[in-house]
Amino acid sequence: MADELVHYDVVGGTATITLDSPHNRNALSAQLRRELSASLAAAAADDAVRVIVLTHTGPVFCAGMDLKEARGAGAGDQGVNEFPKILEQLWTSPKPVVARLAGPARAGGIGMVAACDIAVAVPEATFAFSEVRIGVVPAVISLTVLPRLNPRAAHELFLTGDTFDARRAVEIGLLNSATSDLDAEVARFVKALAAGGPTALAETKALLSRPRPATPSEGFEEMIGLSAKFFASEEGQEGILAFAQKRKPNWVPQD
Incomplete structure (x- = not known):
């Protein structure tokens, strides 16, 4: 049986969902997508859960789709068809969702960050819409990312694929804050959200x-x-x- 790639824990009304696939930079493999979707559904259905925190192990939050699984004509169809459900679950969750990033996000990983209600990262975190650089289009994630981003910045970053830092991510609307005291900032938001x-x-x-x-x-x-x-x-x-x-x-x- 394959090791679990997503951990789900509930403590004091907070459901923590942890991506734990550091060997491939928490890429959105079929197994990780399946387990992440199940965890989000469990949190949404649990009356004891007030706030959801989406976080990760390893140095990278999420590298986007698992490109090894996407090789070959039509090989990426399953991921493209399944990933929107995860973005929809994050976007429409009746419980507020806080993204906690201790490292970089790319492509689909940024789509998840944008789908969360609150997003906090360390200053060292970096971001890139890298799709165009491998000849694909950031189509699915555009539906969660574009409502967050300054339009000029969206055009620049979607078209160039350039890497940008956490400071700029705050400026253009992708992040709420960038701080070295990540856990304290997440706890502050969780407490404020649970008061509603x-x-x-x-x-x-x-x-x-x-x-x-x-x-x-x-x-x-x-x-x-x-x-x-x-x-x-x-x-x-x-x-x-x-x-x-x-x-x-x-x-x-x-x-």
């Missing part, structure tokens, strides 16, 4: 992904209904009461 109401967080994630109306007035009626629904909800009423009583709401672990 679970249902409110899921709905806010969906709200952030909705197409914007042409003008605010076109969306007010729907948004008034959504706002009223949550003010009247059990979760909303608990949050309001907790604020008035100067205590933590019941979804936040009590000290």
